[in-house]
Amino acid sequence: MGKVKKAIIPAAGMGTRFLPATKAMPKEMLPIVDRPTIEYVVEEAIESGIEDIIIVTGKGKRAIEDHFDNNFELEENLIKKGKFNLLEKINKSANVEIHYIRQKEAKGLGHAVWCARKFIGNDPFAVLLGDDIVQAEKPCLKQLMEQYDETQSSVIGVQQVPEEETYRYGIIDPKTIEGRRYQVSNFVEKPKQGTAPSNLAIMGRYILTPEIFDFLDKQETGAGGEIQLTDAIQKLNELQKVYAYDFEGKRYDVGEKLGFIRTTVEFALNNEEMGDQVLEMLKEIVLGKEVVKE
Ligand code: UTP
Secondary structure: OOOOOOEEEOOOOOOOHHHOOOOOHHHHHHHHEEEEEHOOOOHHHHHOOOOOEEEEEEOOOOOHOOOOOOHHHHHHHHHOOOHHHHHHHHHHOOOOEEEEOOOOOOOOOHHHHHOEEEEEOOOOOEEOOOOEEOOOOHHHHHHHHHHHHHHHHHHHHEEEHHHHHHHHHHEEEEEEOOOOEEEEEEEOOOOOOOOOOOEEEEEEEEEEEEEEOHHHHOOOOOOHHOOOHHHHHHHHHHHHEEEEEOOOEEEEOOOOOHHHHHHHHHHHOOOOOOOOOOOHHHHHHHHHHHHHHH
């Protein structure tokens, strides 16, 4: 069925967990140190060999389009000031085509992916959630693309989560195991506490065959009253094999507050220019707090 060259990045959600910050600012634009979350996601797609990206946006998301647009005034200004390192930083996503489509109403992830169906046509494609960052030696999406090349089947990125957190995720019921790759017998979106078939959770990275659109066309609302991508994948799995791949790397959920703060702190600590200073600052804050407690 050929190579995976196109990717969908859904970024049209309401970001209610970050209100009021997300009233006028997309959560995918919240910065981790000095780069918006979605830029890390776009970079992963480029590094994996994706040639065309479609970002699904919605109301109040114009900042995303502006971010990836050329900003000649800013570039001129940086050239004038000789700030070439900054110029390089703002042009990082120049070697990929980025397209946009609007999801008129945030009806769920499945619906957001469906909105991009005409752009995808009859090709296999990738989905990367706009609020999930994965740091890995080999980009997470590339790992999944390699699995696709071997199996010519849909491959869903998963990782283990603690048992008590399974209710927050799409969970797989693994059938057979081949190294890090599983064949899946069932997909369950947000299982009730104590009912999850495993602790392998879907982590915002997918390779899907175009037949998924046949199911998204008819998909009814599921968990949380939203059109769920996981429900359509479950139906696809009845038609053709769907694999899950336990990818190597660390996944950061930037879409919820604690995850966002953790990501910011970790990335700041690992930052070459300011890591040491950040560590000192954190020590100061924590020690200062202890003094106050006493
Ligand atoms: P989330 O469920 O994390 O995003 O979806 P959300 O709905 O914006 O968050 P809360 O729950 O209100 O805080 C994961 C990704 O899918 C996109 C989101 O923008 C996010 O990047 N998404 C979600 C859509 O594009 N459309 C939707 O209808 C829902």
